[in-house]
Amino acid sequence: MKTLLLVRHAKSIKDDPTLADRDRPLADRGLKEALQMGRRLAERGVKPDLFVSSPALRALTTAQLIAEEVGYERNDIVVDDRLYESSADALLAVVRAFDKRFEQVMLFGHNPEFTNLAHRLSSDIVDMVTCAVAEFRFDTTKWPDVGTIDPAESRLDQPPK
Template identity: 35%
Template structure:
């Protein structure tokens, strides 16, 4: 059995107009939400075996906060340039390419790709994954490359904890 946790990066700042999209940082609300959600999850789910983040600054900052609160070594956080995509194609490829020695993984990515992924592979329709929203999907398959439709086992948004 395999479990994937998909995290939409926390709220980013549009304050810096000269910064490229890839480099946009989190705003204070995003930092606070990432701590809120990750601290809750760290108490309520088993720590995922591997943490993987988009290379975009906002996703990476979200991943670092989750690493901190889960006690996961930041040096082991994997960074994927391919996850900086707004379709689910690279997200699907990333999940299906996971090493089978990992029974669980957490991936930090972006809006449209996440919404498409969780509705394609999960069992619960989700209209919109909010910033710093987390969706967990469990698969019966033994190999990541074979995953098909799974069961949505977790949906957590920051607003549930405020």
């Protein structure tokens, strides 16, 4: 069984024109969202083998905060440029290339790409709000099967309002 978790970054600051898009930090609300979501995932026993994040500050900070809550080493988070300004097809290519030794992988990135990929994997998912987590379990031992077979299970976890 392979488990893929797609995490849209938490709420970020948008109103500072002096910042490049990659450098936008999380807003106070985003910091709270990421910590709360991390706790919820930890309570459910989520223990990814691999965290992969977009290089954007808001995505990486979300990954770091969730990592702390679920017991994943912050220094082990892989930063991958392909998760920034990407497409659902490009994201799927990243997923399909994961080493088979990883059973559960968590990706951190952006919309609309994450919602597009989530919807492609499960038509039930039509929108991922900030800090939403889409989880997919595939009855396979190979990552290249993801996207060619339907998930055995899927769920969307939204942050509390």
